[in-house]
Amino acid sequence: xxxxxxxxxxxxxxxxxxxxxxxxxxxxxxxxxxxxxxxxxxxxxxxxxxxxxxxxxxxxxxxxxxxxxxxxxxxxxxxxxxxxxxxxxxxxxxxxxxxxxxxxxxxxxxxxxxxxxxxxxxxxxxxxxxxxxxxxxxxxxxxxxxxxxxxxxxxxxxxxxxxxxxxxxxxxxxxxxxxxxxxxxxxxxxxxxxxxxxxxxxxxxxxxxxxxxxxxxxxxxxxxxxxxxxxxxxxxxxxxxxxxxxxxxxxxxxxxxxxxxxxxxxxxxxxxxxxxxxxxxxxxxxxxxxxxxxxxxxxxxxxxxxxxxxxxxxxxxxxxxxxxxxxxxxxxxxxxxxxxxxxxxxxxxx
Numbered sequence: 001x002x003x004x005x006x007x008x009x010x011x012x013x014x015x016x017x018x019x020x021x022x023x024x025x026x027x028x029x030x031x032x033x034x035x036x037x038x039x040x041x042x043x044x045x046x047x048x049x050x051x052x053x054x055x056x057x058x059x060x061x062x063x064x065x066x067x068x069x070x071x072x073x074x075x076x077x078x079x080x081x082x083x084x085x086x087x088x089x090x091x092x093x094x095x096x097x098x099x100x101x102x103x104x105x106x107x108x109x110x111x112x113x114x115x116x117x118x119x120x121x122x123x124x125x126x127x128x129x130x131x132x133x134x135x136x137x138x139x140x141x142x143x144x145x146x147x148x149x150x151x152x153x154x155x156x157x158x159x160x161x162x163x164x165x166x167x168x169x170x171x172x173x174x175x176x177x178x179x180x181x182x183x184x185x186x187x188x189x190x191x192x193x194x195x196x197x198x199x200x201x202x203x204x205x206x207x208x209x210x211x212x213x214x215x216x217x218x219x220x221x222x223x224x225x226x227x228x229x230x231x232x233x234x235x236x237x238x239x240x241x242x243x244x245x246x247x248x249x250x251x252x253x254x255x256x257x258x259x260x261x262x263x264x265x266x267x268x269x270x271x272x273x274x275x276x277x278x279x280x281x282x283x284x285x286x287x288x289x290x291x292x293x294x295x296x297x298x299x300x301x302x303x304x305x306x307x308x309x310x311x312x313x314x315x316x317x318x319x320x321x322x323x324x325x326x327x328x329x330x331x332x333x334x335x336x337x338x339x340x341x342x343x344x345x346x347x348x349x350x
Contacts, residue, residue, distance in 0.1 A: 010180030015267030030306035051248035061175025123165035167220035195254030
């Protein structure tokens with residue numbers, strides 16, 4: 001924790017938020033096979049996807065404040081790159097050997113399922129570094145413009161996660177410049193109650209109205225053409241979606257605890273849940289499990305199971321046994337980099 005009290009409280013709040021979001025990620029992925037059969041699971045899934053990815057990117061941007069530049073920034077970029085290579089390989093090998101999936105193209109240029117986040121995280125950091133001379137407002141304006149324009153590209157939006165990188169870039173930049181002190185002043189009991197009611201109202205509207213937004217809009221991984229929207233004004237739909245995501249994300253903040261607790265400690269290990277839960281989801285998807293889920297009551301066990309497994313993957317013992325793969329050491333790479341630049345510098349002096 002930081003010595004600065006406000007910074008320390010902000011770190012606690014955002015660690016709590018990060019754990020609640022990874023909980024939503026696991027639940028959302030666990031119930032996905034049920035959304036075409038059960039209206040309640042479809043509504044829960046839609047509600048989660050209105051806020052959880054934008055907020056997760058927002059939190060990632062917030063924690064990038066202290067390690068965007070310098071050697072700390074280079075270390076993070078190297079570590080994310082290694083994580084991407086390792087888990088892109090592991091998930092692809094699992095498809096080929098264990099599940100023997102046919103007609104699927106495996107490539108390091110096409111991130112596998114949840115691995116898109118790692119590819120985009122590298123992109124967000126590099127893009128923010130490129131805009132370092134711009135003010136925060138200018139960065140946000142540029143990122144929103146890019147997020148809208150990327151949808152018009154005549155290409156596959158999943159290539160190197162280019163679509164999601166630009167679509168969610170505004171949330172990363174917003175998180176990077178976010179001031180917890182201002183949020184703390186706004187989070188009064190009345191404000192929390194109002195925000196909570198907005199969040200519940202949104203869920204009720206989704207449940208009762210049967211609203212169904214095409215998943216590609218919420219995932220951010222498809223161009224307008226892939227979404228079958230070829231209108232010149234298709235970008236307006238993304239701007240409207242941004243507004244919905246901001247409202248849904250701000251409302252969700254109302255349920256985040258501000259004090260330190262076990263949730264805070266779990267929040268420090270969300271990376272482990274994120275990278276490992278995909279294996280559980282893949283095995284569950286090919287098992288007979290979902291054949292036994294026929295109603296809301298049995299579906300509830302899937303939700304509870306996802307919550308329990310999230311907490312299990314957040315345990316220190318999981319970190320102890322999997323950290324070499326999930327948080328690989330990059331000191332050797334940094335040392336090589338320093339020696340290389342040192343050699344170049346020394347050579348230039350002669």
